[in-house]
Amino acid sequence: MAYGALGVLGELLITAGVLVLAFLVWQLWWTDVEGNRAQAEVVRELPRVEVPTPAPSAPGGPLVASPRRDDPPVMAEVPHATTFATIQVPRWDGEPERPVSEGVDRATVLDVLGVGHYPGTAMPGGVGNLALAAHRTTFAKPFNRIAELREGDALVVRTATVDGGPGSDTWYVYRVTSWQVVRPSQTEVIAPVPDRPGESPTERFITLTTCHPMFSARERYVVHGVLDYWAPVADGTPAELLGDA
Amino acid sequence: MYAWLWRHLPGPAAVRVLVLAVLAVAVLAACFVWVFPAVAPYMPFNDTTVGE
Numbered sequence: 001m002a003y004g005a006l007g008v009l010g011e012l013l014i015t016a017g018v019l020v021l022a023f024l025v026w027q028l029w030w031t032d033v034e035g036n037r038a039q040a041e042v043v044r045e046l047p048r049v050e051v052p053t054p055a056p057s058a059p060g061g062p063l064v065a066s067p068r069r070d071d072p073p074v075m076a077e078v079p080h081a082t083t084f085a086t087i088q089v090p091r092w093d094g095e096p097e098r099p100v101s102e103g104v105d106r107a108t109v110l111d112v113l114g115v116g117h118y119p120g121t122a123m124p125g126g127v128g129n130l131a132l133a134a135h136r137t138t139f140a141k142p143f144n145r146i147a148e149l150r151e152g153d154a155l156v157v158r159t160a161t162v163d164g165g166p167g168s169d170t171w172y173v174y175r176v177t178s179w180q181v182v183r184p185s186q187t188e189v190i191a192p193v194p195d196r197p198g199e200s201p202t203e204r205f206i207t208l209t210t211c212h213p214m215f216s217a218r219e220r221y222v223v224h225g226v227l228d229y230w231a232p233v234a235d236g237t238p239a240e241l242l243g244d245a
Numbered sequence: 246m247y248a249w250l251w252r253h254l255p256g257p258a259a260v261r262v263l264v265l266a267v268l269a270v271a272v273l274a275a276c277f278v279w280v281f282p283a284v285a286p287y288m289p290f291n292d293t294t295v296g297e
Contacts, residue, residue: 019276026276026281110293133293135293136293187295190295217289
């Protein structure tokens with residue numbers, strides 16, 4: 001009898017504890033498993049031209065795209081949740097190529113498609129600020145290793161075919177210039193000229209935003225960069241991705 | 246609660262343990278597929294964007 005109500009309460013509390021643990025397992029591990037699988041599938045299915053590879057016997061190894069520093073082609077903005085590019089970061093050795101899709105809401109883009117593009121910011125290669133967001137923990141955590149980035153590191157964006165217009169199937173190689181930790185309300189970091197809202201841009205910036213500290217929504221970790229060069233995918237692979245730059 | 250459940254399950258102990266194990270797995274699977282994805286957006290972490 002002494003067991004009675006107190007015993008049931010105890011059992012309920014233990015059950016709740018087990019469920020909380022199960023939630024942690026789901027959030028910290030299972031969303032990565034599912035996310036990595038889903039994002040790899042998105043990249044695999046993405047319509048785009050193949051990178052040319054010379055015959056295995058060809059001297060000189062893979063074809064290196066020669067950098068172009070004239071005005072790059074820029075694609076038009078795409079509809080919400082459309083995947084239009086991928087991003088690769090040589091510094092994050094071992095990380096897979098991640099899809100980049102339009103929009104930054106969690107339910108339709110960040111939780112399921114990896115990296116999101118802030119609507120209204122520049123498209124790859126465009127004058128202004130190519131602003132991207134992604135999870136730093138959970139849901140495949142595309143920007144997990146953002147704090148490892150150093151000045152001069154390459155951020156390689158490769159656009160897909162999308163509508164086949166200007167700016168499709170192009171490499172854009174950006175270089176990291178700076179990083180900062182800001183409050184979530186500081187939208188000036190994704191302004192066309194980062195940190196200078198209202199100014200008209202003349203340069204081609206890139207900005208990555210993610211959460212900071214890890215497992216918290218208190219602040220944002222922000223990395224800025226600027227376009228170094230571009231090249232058509234049909235010309236070869238950027239040297240940065242071949243490990244010799 | 247669990248004692249009540251145990252008393253009302255049929256069969257020998259081995260069968261009861263098996264039934265309970267299957268039940269536990271079913272509850273966990275339902276959580277992974279429906280409950281946790283529905284709760285996750287309300288958790289106070291994981292926001293990665295600036296603005297709003």
